[in-house]
Amino acid sequence: MKTVKTIVSIIVLAIIATSAFVWSGFYNIGADAPHWSVTYSVLTVARNRSITVHASGIEVPDLDDPQLVAMGAGHYSEMCTGCHLAPGMDSSELREGLYPRPPVLYKSGIKDPAKAFWIIKHGIKMTAMPAWGASHSDQAIWTIVAFLKKLPELSPAQYKTMTANTHDSD
Secondary structure, eight states: OHHHHHHHHHHHHHHHHHHHHHHHTOSOOOTTSOOOHHHHHHHHHHHHHHHHHHHTTOOOOOOOOHHHHHHHHHHHHHHTHHHHOOTTOOOOHHHHTOSSOOOOHHHHOOSOHHHHHHHHHHOBTTTTBOOGGGTSOHHHHHHHHHHHHHGGGOOHHHHHHHHTTOOOOO
16 A cells, blocks of 8 residues: 555656646747757657557558649649758748758658658647648548659659649649
């Protein structure tokens, strides 16, 4: 019984200490002040595990259809380049103010289409990554994923040609 009381006391003290820390405002939540390394590590692990768990079981359609890629090019051009850039872009005004910095997708590409779909559909809290599923169908999101598979292969000229006459229609 003494062990239970000790554990409960430790938990209560931890809750009080955490509450005092949060209430103090000591932690700088500004996007222009990087996280402490331990905070960044914990958030990174939590983000990666959450995406892995929630994306498991997503059925990935055939993403090699040129029509899907072409439609995705329009969506990407309209919705994503301000943060994730495009071939030939070094930065953007919007991107400069973001923390954490979004990946440069024309350089990094995507490794897992199911995870990319989940991220695009649901967004990521406190990163400026919106939940595009609120305004776009699953089919439209899959077009973006199809395009993201192709994006690292594109030169700036090829990207410009692919997106020259596209408009976000979904």
